[in-house]
Amino acid sequence: MSKKDNKNKQERIKKQPTFFLALLPIIVMILLLGIGYAVMGLSPELLMLVSAVVAGIIALYLGHSWDDIMDTIVSKLSKTMPAIFILIIVGLLIGTWMIGGTIPMMVYYGLKIISPSFLIITSFLVTAFVSICTGTSWGSAGTVGVAIMGVAAGMGAPLPIVAGAVVSGAYFGDKMSPLSDTTNLAPIAAGSKLYEHIGHMFWTTLPGFLIASIVYTIVGLRLDVGSAVAPERVTQVMTSIEGIFDFNILLVIPVIIVLAGSVMKKPTIPVMLLSSAVAIFNSVVFQGFTLQQGFTAAIDGFNLSMVNIPGFDPSTLIPDVARLLERGGMKSMLSTVLIAFCAYGFAGTLAVTGSLDIVLDRLTKVVKSTFGLVLATVISCLTAVFVTSNGQLSILLPGEMFSKTYIKKGLHPKNLSRTLEDSATVTEPIVPWTAAGVYMATTLGVPTLEYLPWAILCYTGVIFALIWAATGIGITKIKKGDEHYEEYISLNKADGVAVE
Numbered sequence: 001m002s003k004k005d006n007k008n009k010q011e012r013i014k015k016q017p018t019f020f021l022a023l024l025p026i027i028v029m030i031l032l033l034g035i036g037y038a039v040m041g042l043s044p045e046l047l048m049l050v051s052a053v054v055a056g057i058i059a060l061y062l063g064h065s066w067d068d069i070m071d072t073i074v075s076k077l078s079k080t081m082p083a084i085f086i087l088i089i090v091g092l093l094i095g096t097w098m099i100g101g102t103i104p105m106m107v108y109y110g111l112k113i114i115s116p117s118f119l120i121i122t123s124f125l126v127t128a129f130v131s132i133c134t135g136t137s138w139g140s141a142g143t144v145g146v147a148i149m150g151v152a153a154g155m156g157a158p159l160p161i162v163a164g165a166v167v168s169g170a171y172f173g174d175k176m177s178p179l180s181d182t183t184n185l186a187p188i189a190a191g192s193k194l195y196e197h198i199g200h201m202f203w204t205t206l207p208g209f210l211i212a213s214i215v216y217t218i219v220g221l222r223l224d225v226g227s228a229v230a231p232e233r234v235t236q237v238m239t240s241i242e243g244i245f246d247f248n249i250l251l252v253i254p255v256i257i258v259l260a261g262s263v264m265k266k267p268t269i270p271v272m273l274l275s276s277a278v279a280i281f282n283s284v285v286f287q288g289f290t291l292q293q294g295f296t297a298a299i300d301g302f303n304l305s306m307v308n309i310p311g312f313d314p315s316t317l318i319p320d321v322a323r324l325l326e327r328g329g330m331k332s333m334l335s336t337v338l339i340a341f342c343a344y345g346f347a348g349t350l351a352v353t354g355s356l357d358i359v360l361d362r363l364t365k366v367v368k369s370t371f372g373l374v375l376a377t378v379i380s381c382l383t384a385v386f387v388t389s390n391g392q393l394s395i396l397l398p399g400e401m402f403s404k405t406y407i408k409k410g411l412h413p414k415n416l417s418r419t420l421e422d423s424a425t426v427t428e429p430i431v432p433w434t435a436a437g438v439y440m441a442t443t444l445g446v447p448t449l450e451y452l453p454w455a456i457l458c459y460t461g462v463i464f465a466l467i468w469a470a471t472g473i474g475i476t477k478i479k480k481g482d483e484h485y486e487e488y489i490s491l492n493k494a495d496g497v498a499v500e
Contacts, residue, residue, distance in 0.1 A: 014064060032050055033388040095300070098301070105251050119223075124216050134324075149163065167444070167455040183198065194268055204418060244325075254276070297329065356400075357404075377419045381394050391425055423465065
């Protein structure tokens, strides 16, 4: 028998999984992450690999070879590599913006606008601004947020309301910042692009931002709080930043480069590299760091030990300063990249048998409308958040599940990436047992369920996602000539569905 005949024979004996076998690896993954990670604190990366092993055993049982499994995993990863490269470059960007003084300057002037008369709305806006600048909700809440809570306590302001405003602001920035890991992961999972994803999120995030701003302003004006309590922690942070960096208008050039590149739709990676190069130039010319330190910050992140000001001693600074400034570097993104690799290892192993297609085929028979599909995505993301307590996995796994379904329905992938963030990223901090919920409650000193009603931005995204899905407003369809049009035609043609 020739090799070709032998290959054809092998293909003939490959079996389709039953619905139970198709669903089994997904159930195993949910149980492993729900018990192993959320309850026992085991590594999610390893648990994903165990889930992949279960999916692989089923694939071998159904007649697929090891080469089939590896080829599918490699195919999955190859499609996501450009986005993963962007994620790594984001780490480089943060490190260089930090040592160049760009982020410290934006944080400094953000802190200057805290007003005792408008404490709650200011808490929301300042935290949002700092979070956009730094790309981290945890970092902004753990530094600026803590300082604001100290101010609120001194004024006798209601801490749950202020904490809710801080969490809302922190996650607005985390959701909309191109420096955020989740903002980069969502388009990776959905198959969209970073800046089109951010632009599309305005449909659900801007209304929530406006509602939150109005509520915080009205509630703040009705509160009877102290007039002028010295915000000591804020002053200490500002004084420390001002003592380390020299500020001038040229430090905003790296930000302008990224914004201009986004508006002009230039390739993301070259734009970010150019911005980073300018930031390193600023670190040498304006901040007094060496070129070697600039490169070190790009790889390992900025560290206060790099500061060579005479008499400067990092140990004399309050911990908030180190938490705020010691960030970035390409290596800081490796843990996120590792989770993505393990998640796609599982997804690739699952895909070789067509298990996801079988499960989603059952789902799509029930889900007919755009609203039904968005609702199914929201429920899947919320379930993943509740079970895994991990925002990154709650984006990657549902994103992989629904990516082809959205295209098959003629919906642009940026609709999916937006829904992933609306129902996973921003809901994580209002679930008490998640890592984000525990962190925010511990850091701000207010229990999750107490600040939950006031963390307005964390649940308005889901509400507007469903409203727009029901009305068709803000929903982008795939059109002829779009990047995903051929795949849209191909997926429907495979099912015998004629499309225009």
